[in-house]
Amino acid sequence: MWRWNWEDVNDVHRWSIARHFFAGAVLKLRQEWSNEMRKKWVASVMILLGIISCAHMGGREEKEKIYGNNPPVIEQSFASDRLNIGDLWKIYFLASDPDGDMETIIAVVEQVGRASYPVSLTKIKEENGKELSGYVYLTTKGYDFLYDQELTVSLQIRDKAGHISKPVTHSVAFLSRQTPKSPPEGVFKEKDLGPIMVILRPVRGRR
Numbered sequence: 001m002w003r004w005n006w007e008d009v010n011d012v013h014r015w016s017i018a019r020h021f022f023a024g025a026v027l028k029l030r031q032e033w034s035n036e037m038r039k040k041w042v043a044s045v046m047i048l049l050g051i052i053s054c055a056h057m058g059g060r061e062e063k064e065k066i067y068g069n070n071p072p073v074i075e076q077s078f079a080s081d082r083l084n085i086g087d088l089w090k091i092y093f094l095a096s097d098p099d100g101d102m103e104t105i106i107a108v109v110e111q112v113g114r115a116s117y118p119v120s121l122t123k124i125k126e127e128n129g130k131e132l133s134g135y136v137y138l139t140t141k142g143y144d145f146l147y148d149q150e151l152t153v154s155l156q157i158r159d160k161a162g163h164i165s166k167p168v169t170h171s172v173a174f175l176s177r178q179t180p181k182s183p184p185e186g187v188f189k190e191k192d193l194g195p196i197m198v199i200l201r202p203v204r205g206r207r
Contacts (some may be wrong), residue, residue: 063161068099071163074155078188079170080181085146087180089172090135091153091196092188100130101160106194107136110152113203123159124196132157134191138198145202146174155194 015171077093105122122136138153150173157165188189 026134037066040146060162067101067159067161069161069163070097070099072097072102072157072159072165074157074165074168074186075170077155077170078183079153079172081170081172082178083140083172083174083180084176084178085144085174086141087178089138089140089151089153091137091155091170092183093133093137093155093168094188095132095157095165097130097157097159099159102129102132102157103160104158105193106156106164108154109138109196109198110154111198111200111203112150114139114201117198117200120195120197122197124193129159132193133189134186136193136196140174140198140200143200146200147176149174149203151200 011043072095074093075093077091079089079091083089102124105124107120107122109117109120111117124132136155138151152169152171154167154169155168
């Protein structure tokens, strides 16, 4: 008799399963939560997703023998907190891993009044496995419904051994006639590391 086995599910599907499990259950509550409570909720979910992604993946100890036991670290990050609709929201960061095995950029997008969007996973090139500097970006062109709303993005780095960095979180408000802030000079490379792949949706009841 066939039985469902968690080990048969690949990494991407594990993230999707975990995200959908929480999304429906917390939507109504989160509509009433304060910004501080939402940030704590995001941090808790990121930790849980990290645990799930590492579970049953061939053994942490075996992977550490191959790739090392040091986790990635996001050392610095920056993102403008005010944008016009249509602007490209760039989240800059500087990350490193002494083992040189950074593999994936994990991004979770939050929008007030909605459950979390599906987790976005961006592959890191092999040559950037030890040190990584640049930005991921979220496209807002065509999303007129974002006016006077706020988005929050949490980023983490996962390595080949299954270690996950501590998250960094940035929020942005969409207003009019804004001049986006620029990153501090000389800290981050102006290097495109890939898009945050989510399709934004309007909050029900708002236009």
